[in-house]
Amino acid sequence: xxxxxxxxxxxxxxxxxxxxxxxxxxxxxxxxxxxxxxxxxxxxxxxxxxxxxxxxxxxxxxxxxxxxxxxxxxxxxxxxxxxxxxxxxxxxxxxxxxxxxxxxxxxxxxxxxxxxxxxxxxxxxxxxxxxxxxxxxxxxxxxxxxxx
Amino acid sequence: xxxxxxxxxxxxxxxxxxxxxxxxxxxxxxxxxxxxxxxxxxxxxxxxxxxxxxxxxxxxxxxxxxxxxxxxxxxxxxxxxxxxxxxxxxxxxxxxxxxxxxxxxxxxx
Numbered sequence: 001x002x003x004x005x006x007x008x009x010x011x012x013x014x015x016x017x018x019x020x021x022x023x024x025x026x027x028x029x030x031x032x033x034x035x036x037x038x039x040x041x042x043x044x045x046x047x048x049x050x051x052x053x054x055x056x057x058x059x060x061x062x063x064x065x066x067x068x069x070x071x072x073x074x075x076x077x078x079x080x081x082x083x084x085x086x087x088x089x090x091x092x093x094x095x096x097x098x099x100x101x102x103x104x105x106x107x108x109x110x111x112x113x114x115x116x117x118x119x120x121x122x123x124x125x126x127x128x129x130x131x132x133x134x135x136x137x138x139x140x141x142x143x144x145x146x147x148x
Numbered sequence: 149x150x151x152x153x154x155x156x157x158x159x160x161x162x163x164x165x166x167x168x169x170x171x172x173x174x175x176x177x178x179x180x181x182x183x184x185x186x187x188x189x190x191x192x193x194x195x196x197x198x199x200x201x202x203x204x205x206x207x208x209x210x211x212x213x214x215x216x217x218x219x220x221x222x223x224x225x226x227x228x229x230x231x232x233x234x235x236x237x238x239x240x241x242x243x244x245x246x247x248x249x250x251x252x253x254x255x256x257x
Contacts, residue, residue: 015171022201040201040232047203051170097241105174107207109240116239 003070003078005031012062013054013083021067022046028069029077032139041117042077042137048110049081049133055102057085057131076138079118084130091123150198151176153183160189162213165198168233173205177212184213190222197228206233207240214246 007028011017022043029042046067053065068080088094095115100108114121118135125131149172150165162180166172184192192213199206210226217224224246229237237243 015169018169018171019167019201037231037235040235043201044203044232044236047169047201051203051205055170104212105170105177105205105208107204107211107240107242109204109207109242113204113236113239117235 003072006068006070009067011065011067013058013065013085014062015051015054017065018047018050018054021050021065025067025069025079029071029139032071032075032077033142034139035142038137038139042079045114045117045135045137046079046081048114049079049135052110052133053081053083053085053131055106056088057083059086074138075141076119076136079135079137080132081135082130082132087127087129088123088125088131089127091125095123149173149176151179153187155187155189158190159193160184160187160191161193161195163195163198167201168199168206168209169201169203170205173209176209180209180213181216184216184220188220189217192217192222192224194224194226195228196226196230196233199230199233202233202236204236204240206236207242210237210246211242 009024025046026039026043029039050065057063063083063085066082070078072078093099095111097112098108100106114135118137120136122134123131149168152163154161160183194210194213214224
């Protein structure tokens with residue numbers, strides 16, 4: 001799908017960047033004129049994907065996270081969060097609700113939230129190479145206001 | 149991420165303010181844990197009215213408090229959940245885990 005507009009962002013896996021990353025995508029997505037719920041869903045999904053990269057991809061080091069957001073011709077937002085960290089051995093297991101290898105400050109609900117707030121999510125991972133999370137959400141133009 | 153604690157008639161009121169994400173959750177859980185340990189309350193009331201954003205880290209905070217209060221034979225209540233945070237709670241299904249009556253009565257102050 002040809003994209004109409006896009007941004008690309010690279011930042012180190014420091015937790016202070018979680019807030020920056022989700023705000024950035026929310027600002028970019030604003031041109032699709034999402035409603036408050038949609039905007040909240042996008043921010044939450046980005047926060048989950050970026051947090052996963054920070055916590056799981058680089059558990060003992062600081063690595064690079066690449067965040068891309070695109071708007072496709074049909075008004076669909078496509079977000080990619082990619083790391084070159086340690087990867088996930090069993091993606092299906094990692095995506096199960098309540099499953100976590102994190103501590104008591106993690107709920108194991110990150111992928112469940114991404115799946116329920118976005119239209120589609122695809123996770124590709126290679127142990128030792130990294131993980132790439134792609135998420136899509138179509139913003140339906142509101143009556144009375146034109147998107148883009 | 150800020151949190152304030154107030155013990156009132158056996159209930160520990162925990163008021164949360166700001167953005168509740170992974171960046172703030174770890175410190176919050178350790179603060180919360182030491183407050184519960186020293187107060188040993190019968191009930192914990194988690195007030196989310198000051199929360200401007202919450203992701204699944206907020207669920208971890210709720211689940212942790214729920215578990216800790218169960219160990220103490222107490223209960224938790226979640227009040228004033230803003231829309232965005234409520235969507236996260238609903239999507240997770242933890243509202244079925246934590247009894248519905250513990251989430252109701254959000255008018256009580």
